[in-house]
Amino acid sequence: MKKALTGLQVSVCIALLLVACSDPVETFDTRIRNAYVIDGLGNPARAADVYIRDGFIAQLTDVDAKSASVTNTIDAQGRIVAPGFIDVHSHGDPLETPGFENFLAQGVTTITLGQDGSSPEVENLGAWLDEVREEGIGVNLAMFVGHGTLRKLTGIEHNPDPSSDQLQRMLEMLDNALDYCFGLSTGLEYNPGLHASQDELLALSKVVGKRSRLIMSHMRNEDDDQLETSIDELLNQGEYARIHIAHLKSVYGKGRARAEELLRKLDRARQGGIAITADVYPYVASYTGLSLLFPLWAKTAEDFAVAKRDRRAELEAYLVKRITRRNGPAATLLGTDPYTGKTLADLEVELGLPFEKILIDVIGPQGASGAYFIMDDALQSRLLEDSNITVSSDGSPTGFHPRGHGTFAKIIEEYVVTRNTLLLEEAVRKMTSFAASVLGLTDRGSIEPGKAADLVIFDPQQVRARATYPAPIQLADGFDVVLVNGEIAFESGKFDAVRSGLVLRPSSQPQQAGE
Numbered sequence: 185m186k187k188a189l190t191g192l193q194v195s196v197c198i199a200l201l202l203v204a205c206s207d208p209v210e211t212f213d214t215r216i217r218n219a220y221v222i223d224g225l226g227n228p229a230r231a232a233d234v235y236i237r238d239g240f241i242a243q244l245t246d247v248d249a250k251s252a253s254v255t256n257t258i259d260a261q262g263r264i265v266a267p268g269f270i271d272v273h274s275h276g277d278p279l280e281t282p283g284f285e286n287f288l289a290q291g292v293t294t295i296t297l298g299q300d301g302s303s304p305e306v307e308n309l310g311a312w313l314d315e316v317r318e319e320g321i322g323v324n325l326a327m328f329v330g331h332g333t334l335r336k337l338t339g340i341e342h343n344p345d346p347s348s349d350q351l352q353r354m355l356e357m358l359d360n361a362l363d364y365c366f367g368l369s370t371g372l373e374y375n376p377g378l379h380a381s382q383d384e385l386l387a388l389s390k391v392v393g394k395r396s397r398l399i400m401s402h403m404r405n406e407d408d409d410q411l412e413t414s415i416d417e418l419l420n421q422g423e424y425a426r427i428h429i430a431h432l433k434s435v436y437g438k439g440r441a442r443a444e445e446l447l448r449k450l451d452r453a454r455q456g457g458i459a460i461t462a463d464v465y466p467y468v469a470s471y472t473g474l475s476l477l478f479p480l481w482a483k484t485a486e487d488f489a490v491a492k493r494d495r496r497a498e499l500e501a502y503l504v505k506r507i508t509r510r511n512g513p514a515a516t517l518l519g520t521d522p523y524t525g526k527t528l529a530d531l532e533v534e535l536g537l538p539f540e541k542i543l544i545d546v547i548g549p550q551g552a553s554g555a556y557f558i559m560d561d562a563l564q565s566r567l568l569e570d571s572n573i574t575v576s577s578d579g580s581p582t583g584f585h586p587r588g589h590g591t592f593a594k595i596i597e598e599y600v601v602t603r604n605t606l607l608l609e610e611a612v613r614k615m616t617s618f619a620a621s622v623l624g625l626t627d628r629g630s631i632e633p634g635k636a637a638d639l640v641i642f643d644p645q646q647v648r649a650r651a652t653y654p655a656p657i658q659l660a661d662g663f664d665v666v667l668v669n670g671e672i673a674f675e676s677g678k679f680d681a682v683r684s685g686l687v688l689r690p691s692s693q694p695q696q697a698g699e
């Protein structure tokens with residue numbers, strides 16, 4: 185037998201029904217209002233509001249189209265909102281300079297470390313990354329394991345012909361490191377990587393390929409007449425793994441036509457099924473240790489001592505020829521004390537010695553780093569325009585080269601605004617979704633619901649790379665707000681003390697090759 189409902193029971197039921205049917209007000213952590221969203225995928229900018237929840241992009245709507253409960257509203261006032269930039273080749277020590285303010289101020293939200301064959305010399309890179317995680321980091325970090333470092337850790341070091349046991353040990357260490365790393369970096373122009381044979385590199389690339397990771401290579405020789413040979417060496421590894429040319433440059437090559445020749449070579453390789461990509465930094469000077477100038481037989485301290493004693497005349501002649509070919513002593517600008525800010529030509533005057541004697545008797549191959557003005561703007565700029573080329577800084581918070589503080593600002597300021605050779609949407613695509621695909625990052629690099637909320641707000645007209653060769657440690661201007669994983673990391677020139685960067689984990693899924 186049924187009992188009639190009392191009046192009170194009826195009204196309770198109606199109230200419950202109303203609660204169940206009406207849309208509850210959605211809640212978000214942050215709303216970026218009135219933005220011009222450049223999504224990073226190459227699509228044209230569009231006016232929108234961006235909603236963020238729990239560090240991820242939750243929704244995009246038309247401007248003011250939604251009523252929601254929001255903790256923090258940022259008014260973009262019609263400025264561009266783009267994905268944070270991804271630097272595919274960077275340097276630095278997160279335990280020394282964990283804030284990475286030089287990168288945040290250029291709109292960079294993800295960096296890569298362990299480059300050029302050199303990662304921290306520890307048996308367990310996973311434990312080292314835990315330490316970085318604990319310390320906190322201002323930007324996201326995608327780690328690489330260095331081939332030169334693996335050679336050191338396995339005792340192979342400078343040996344051109346490792347035993348099969350040593351090689352096996354190196355392959356195992358690589359495989360273990362790839363649990364935490366996005367790939368293997370090689371520095372074949374540096375010690376000890378330069379001692380590696382083709383067989384060794386192919387064995388390593390098979391491991392990298394099996395784990396669907398990337399080989400990021402500072403190639404064996406970047407001189408213009410050696411570039412094809414260097415690329416071919418890397419292409420052989422591309423039979424087994426995705427490959428990437430770090431800071432593609434032609435040392436003393438010239439002209440757009442030469443750039444197009446190189447780009448055609450890369451295109452042909454891609455058509456043949458090799459997943460090859462490259463990055464370029466927007467400067468015509470490189471920067472590295474002076475040992476780069478010395479011959480193979482005089483690069484290390486030990487070899488140099490012997491060469492200095494037994495092959496002095498030959499060494500002098502080699503250096504004269506090499507420096508002359510690299511645009512002369514005025515084109516080498518030293519970046520380490522006590523020579524900081526002086527060229528080799530300046531030192532010739534100051535010390536009253538020819539540069540080859542300065543290099544041998546005063547500085548030595550390990551004695552300094554320098555910027556080398558050895559690239560051609562027309563050639564490098566043409567490379568940069570190619571759709572399969574991304575951008576790197578190859579810089580660090582402390583390096584004495586403007587690229588560490590200026591690269592990403594310079595792309596916007598110079599290539600997009602002043603020269604007008606890159607569309608803003610295309611420049612952003614190269615530095616975000618394309619860079620993400622190179623690294624195999626699937627959860628960031630574009631503004632889409634579900635992606636990590638790494639974002640940068642800016643007016644392209646206001647962007648300035650202030651870093652110069654004489655004064656390279658100067659933050660970029662114009663990137664007004666930078667969010668890392670949904671948290672404001674940088675706003676109006678101020679950095680947030682809470683470091684919201686993550687040590688990123690490579691995906692365990694097989695990844696798409698870089699396009």
Ligand SMILES: [Zn+2]
Pocket residue numbers: 300402430431578
């Ligand atoms: Zn390099």
